Amino acid sequence: MADPRGFLKHTERELPTRRPVELRLLDFKEVYNKFGSEALQTQASRCMDCGIPFCHNGCPLGNLIPEWNDLVYRGRWEDGIDRLHATNNFPEFTGRLCPAPCEASCVLGINQPAVTIKQVEVELIEKAFADDCGVAPVLPSELTGKTVAVIGSGPAGLAAAQQLTRAGHAVTVFERADRIGGLLRYGIPEFKMEKQIIDRRLAQMEAEGTVFRTGVNVGVDLTVDELRAQFDAVVLANGSTIGRDLPIPGRELNGIHQAMEFLPQANRVAVGDAVPGQITAAGKKVVIIGGGDTGADCLGTSLRQGAEIVHQFEIMPRPPAERAGSTPWPLYPLMYRVSSAHEEGGERVFSVNTEAFIGENGQVTGLKAHEVAMVNGRFEKVEGTDFELDCDLVLLAMGFVGPEREDLLDKLGAGYDPRGNIVRDGTFAAAGLPGVFVAGDAGRGQSLIVWAIAEGRSAAAAVDTYLTVGTELPAPIVPTQVAQR
Structure with missing residues (x-):
């Protein structure tokens, strides 16, 4: 580490202040004030030379947290964003919305306030976009000629799509809503993440070659037969969208x-x-x-x-x-x-x-x-x-109980586990459906955005193996966290 005694010199955990309540209730803008680079570098210096960084284990993506903390402290911002992007496609999402299990497992957190990992993450990616450094489109070295349909444009679908596009496959993302983003777009309030944050990342993905089609209800507007005929592989990332109900007397009332x-x-x-x-x-x-x-x-x-x-x-x-x-x-x-x-x-x-x-x-x-x-x-x-x-x-607001089935999943022939999620194996392949893979809440059940991104990346790796190695060989079974490192 650049400053092995940083955590001793800077014992206070510092975060950006929130806008006054009376002001932020007047609009839907994000609630946090800006955080200075100098203060951020001081916070990054608190990352210990702890030997075994448990934050890696706490993060479903296996983010290389001590490495980019060190790079931020040294002012090597471009190298830092490269290390962050090595495991996380969308740190601007997780840096705002993740509950930060990495911080919960920070070694410093045993007897001091944990390192502000999440804040370093979001400030690092914001500086990258502001400086137009480290966020240029990543183009594949060659095209494979294989086609992939991704159903759903939430964090799992977007992560899978970006990874597969960068691998050289022709990827089309289908979204039944009028805009791309899924839960990120219409489930997360503007005061937690302004939607221009999504739009700028989508612009990068489109420049890389990912195709987005909105207003398409797959299974209805595009039939299952058409889907199978047009694409070599399918990634189901349609989420867990059936809200848990409360069937008690009076439930039928309006309001x-x-x-x-x-x-x-x-x-x-x-x-x-x-x-x-x-x-x-x-x-x-x-x-x-x-x-x-x-x-x-x-x-x-x-x-x-x-x-x-x-x-x-x-x-x-x-x-x-x-x-x-x-x-x-x-x-x-x-x-x-x-x-x-x-x-x-x-x-x-x-x-x-x-x-x-x-x-x-x-x-x-x-x-x-x-x-x-x-x-x-x-x-x-x-x-x-x-x-x-x-x-x-x-x-x-009692959570979600599984993906919607009728329009696509039942017609596709998907199977379901006792919790209502799509049955899949260790390679993210849907049981009994060759060439169909499942990522995110549709297979995992209601979970975190960071898990959705991790599953999208791992499912993309399995799809790439399926398309490039051949259907006669199974995709490798790789634990999600290890696969991201």
């Missing part, structure tokens, strides 16, 4: 929506699109059921739309303020976290279960709920804790 009905509309309006009949929280009493990131996205969006009051329900108990004993280092810690949306307003309610919705004239007006306690691994009602809460908008 109860899945988060992914609400958030995409808000994202469209934030970039200037017209959305007739938009689901909006303006002036409403809102209850969000689900305490995770999607719930927090609904919270921040509802507050910006002018909700009267917002409650966010979580069935799990409130986590401890410090790392729970059940998740010791280097595991990702169970602990209480406050996102930017949570500090903006609303009330978080833990250990609560909603048992019924109530309404008038077909419109939800409230809900009935009670507290719960964990007993022998099951949630049990705490007697005497029943309560009612007024609400006229309910957003269900």
Whole structure:
């Protein structure tokens, strides 16, 4: 390391400040202020010469974190972005949106605040784009003549497409929405990642030769027979998009929506699109059921739309303020976290279960709920804790249960595991479907963006082997993390 005593000289973990709450609630711009290069280099210098860098293991991509921390500290920005891009196609996405399991497994984090790995990552790629250095299109040395269809343009599909294009294959990405980006485009609010961040990366991919086709529902607009006839291989990266429902009395009332009905509309309006009949929280009493990131996205969006009051329900108990004993280092810690949306307003309610919705004239007006306690691994009602809460908008943000099947997957002949995900083998190949591969949430189940990118890269390696070595040999079975190094 350039400064082996950096972590002793700089014991404070420093991050960029957030814009004042009263200002950021007026718009959908990103919440963080700029972070200076000098401060960033100081933070990078805290990366220890720790011998065994557990951050590699914490990162699904196997990012070479100590290497690019060292290069940033030395001011070797171009070399740093090369090392970062060696394992991660889209650090501008992960640097904003990843919960940073790498930081949770940082060796320094055992007895000091962990290195600000995520911030170094995002600042490194932002400087690369600002200086137009290290982000030029990467063109293949030769073309293979093989064609690949990627179904879905979320992070897994984009990563697979970029890797396969750079390998010399002719890649077409199909997206049923009107714009490329999938979850990144319409699921992530603008205040967490402005969409010009996606657009500039797509421009690079188009310059490399990747073809994007929007407004195409594969299985309907392009039949399975046509898909098979036109492409030598197919990558299914269509995500896990069926929202978990809450089938309780009153669910049929108007005003109860899945988060992914609400958030995409808000994202469209934030970039200037017209959305007739938009689901909006303006002036409403809102209850969000689900305490995770999607719930927090609904919270921040509802507050910006002018909700009267917002409650966010979580069935799990409130986590401890410090790392729970059940998740010791280097595991990702169970602990209480406050996102930017949570500090903006609303009330978080833990250990609560909603048992019924109530309404008038077909419109939800409230809900009935009670507290719960964990007993022998099951949630049990705490007697005497029943309560009612007024609400006229309910957003269900309880996660996702699998990919949609009818239009494409069932027609293709895909199989499903007990969790509803597409069955695949260790080479990311869909079971019983030669030439079809599965990447990201469609096969893994709901997971992190960083895992989606890792799976897209690994699936691309398997597809490349299938196309170049031949169908008579199986693609190599390579653990995802090792494959990225």
